[in-house]
Amino acid sequence: MLPFQSQRLHTDFWALRDVSFEVETGEMLSLIGPNGCGKSTLLQIVTGILQPTTGRVFTKGRIAALLELGAGFNPDFTGRENVLLNGEILGLSRAAIERALPSIEDFAEIGEFIHRPVKEYSSGMYVRLAFATAIHVDPEILVVDEALAVGDAAFANRCIRKFEELRDRNVTVLFVSHDLGLVKQLSDRAILLFNGQIAAQGRPTDIINRYIGLVLDKQAAKPRGKSAHPNRALRPTNQHGDGTSEVLNVSILNSVGQITTAFASGEVVTVRIRSRFNRPNVEPMVGILIRTRIGMEVYGTNTQIEGQQLGNFVPGDELEVDFRFQCWLTAQLYTLTVATQNADGSSQDWLDDVVTFEVIDFRPSTGVMNLKATVEWRVLR
Numbered sequence: 383m384l385p386f387q388s389q390r391l392h393t394d395f396w397a398l399r400d401v402s403f404e405v406e407t408g409e410m411l412s413l414i415g416p417n418g419c420g421k422s423t424l425l426q427i428v429t430g431i432l433q434p435t436t437g438r439v440f441t442k443g444r445i446a447a448l449l450e451l452g453a454g455f456n457p458d459f460t461g462r463e464n465v466l467l468n469g470e471i472l473g474l475s476r477a478a479i480e481r482a483l484p485s486i487e488d489f490a491e492i493g494e495f496i497h498r499p500v501k502e503y504s505s506g507m508y509v510r511l512a513f514a515t516a517i518h519v520d521p522e523i524l525v526v527d528e529a530l531a532v533g534d535a536a537f538a539n540r541c542i543r544k545f546e547e548l549r550d551r552n553v554t555v556l557f558v559s560h561d562l563g564l565v566k567q568l569s570d571r572a573i574l575l576f577n578g579q580i581a582a583q584g585r586p587t588d589i590i591n592r593y594i595g596l597v598l599d600k601q602a603a604k605p606r607g608k609s610a611h612p613n614r615a616l617r618p619t620n621q622h623g624d625g626t627s628e629v630l631n632v633s634i635l636n637s638v639g640q641i642t643t644a645f646a647s648g649e650v651v652t653v654r655i656r657s658r659f660n661r662p663n664v665e666p667m668v669g670i671l672i673r674t675r676i677g678m679e680v681y682g683t684n685t686q687i688e689g690q691q692l693g694n695f696v697p698g699d700e701l702e703v704d705f706r707f708q709c710w711l712t713a714q715l716y717t718l719t720v721a722t723q724n725a726d727g728s729s730q731d732w733l734d735d736v737v738t739f740e741v742i743d744f745r746p747s748t749g750v751m752n753l754k755a756t757v758e759w760r761v762l763r
Contacts, residue, residue: 397423398434398578408552410545412565412586414593415575421558424575425449425527428556443522443554444472448512455512457501461492464500465515472519482518489514489540510537517544524548526557542568562590566677587677588619591734595622618719618733626663626730627722630700631656632737634718645709647743647752653705657722657731659695666692666730668703671719672711673735680711680750684723710752713743 398420405411413421426432428439429447447454455464465486469479487496490510492503500508516524545568548555559565565572565586572589574582574596582592616632633641635652645651653670669684685692685703692701717735724730743752 396578398427401575401578401580402437403573403580403583405554405556407554408549410549410555410557410568410570412569412572413556413558413575414560414562414565414572414589415581416597419575420578421575422449422527425525425556425558429525441523444520445523445525446472446516446519446521447525447527448509448516449525449527455500455508458499460498461490461496461500461503461511465511468515469519472521474519479519486511486514486518489518489544491537506537513541517548521553523554523556526555528558528560562593563678565590587673587735590677591620595620595732595734616733616736618736620734621732623722623729623731624724626661626724627657627659627666627695627701628731629655629657629720629722629733629736632718632720632733634737634739643737643739645739645741647710647713647741647745648754649709651707651709653718653720654702655705655720655722656700656702659697659699659701661697663695663724663730665725666695666701667723667725667727668692668701669721669723670705671721673717673719674750675715675717675738678750680716684721686725709741710754711741712747712750712752713741714750715740 401420401424403411413424415421423432425447426449427434428441429445429449430439431449454468456467459467462483465483466476466479469482470476474482490496490507490513492507492511495503495507496511500511503511513526516526542564545555555568557568569586571583572586573580574589574593576596581596582589616629631654633654634643634645635654636642636645637650639652655668655670657668659666667684667686669682669687671682672680674680683705692703695701716739718737718739719732719734720736721732722730723732745752
């Protein structure tokens with residue numbers, strides 16, 4: 383008879399490991415990263431739902447959390463009863479919750495369903511009531527996990543305005559979102575989680591660029607490393623690609639062909655991109671992307687979209703592409719991102735925010751686009 387042998391029947395899996403950060407009072411911090419990287423687990427630890435295997439979490443202030451759909455509400459209770467229950471759990475008096483109820487109902491806009499069991503709610507109605515409750519119980523810390531994804535456009539805009547109001551009230555917000563535009567618009571700082579660890583943290587625009595590059599490199603099965611072109615004069619905020627070609631130079635020319643970084647609104651602008659091929663390639667693409675200084679994407683196009691077939695290239699071939707357009711942007715700072723790509727859209731050489739330029743206009747306007755509106759008016763008697 384063989385003796386019993388000790389054998390491990392499991393392997394350890396760390397959802398999070400060596401994660402350490404601080405969030406200042408009144409700061410809006412976003413967590414981004416691919417599915418399974420530990421974002422939701424981290425929020426559950428912060429809110430006390432899960433206990434960390436090692437380490438500690440310190441929080442100061444009342445926390446209101448809006449995590450996965452279905453958490454925190456009793457499906458058999460009415461909406462009103464769930465609001466009262468959640469408020470009491472957070473330490474509010476019944477009188478304080480009753481005072482907040484009209485504002486909660488107005489924000490949620492679910493009408494008479496406030497008196498119906500929440501198990502009868504649609505996902506949109508549920509999240510509207512849950513979010514309205516979380517923001518109206520006077521939290522000092524608000525934790526939100528991708529809850530706005532099920533809301534409609536009007537509700538999302540209302541939530542964004544509420545987030546801005548919370549910032550003015552110095553409420554600390556920690557949220558997870560796959561909406562990178564929302565992260566850019568709302569966050570003071572962002573953290574990129576990858577494989578349960580912090581891969582990067584800093585300005586939202588820079589971290590999002592790093593995230594996109596990381597995802598594209600992973601899809602191409604190419605490990606990230608230092609820039610493939612360390613001696614190149616261009617200094618983008620982030621660079622990735624398979625190296626089939628490399629961008630040698632990027633310039634923006636005004637209407638008389640001079641290289642400059644300041645343009646009048648409406649002026650004809652030319653973006654010139656010069657690249658060199660390191661490997662043979664068939665039908666590559668060259669593209670541009672214009673962003674505001676806070677990272678909002680304004681306009682993008684590429685040679686394929688514009689109906690230009692570039693043909694075949696061999697190592698050593700150089701390609702120069704001009705994008706020409708009227709710059710009807712409003713007066714502010716913008717950045718230019720450029721890329722050379724394979725026919726399937728994967729990157730050969732992608733350079734984020736490689737050039738910064740300014741649009742000047744003496745007419746005041748809001749937004750990012752001057753649509754040159756005309757006005758007609760008449761008196762009706």
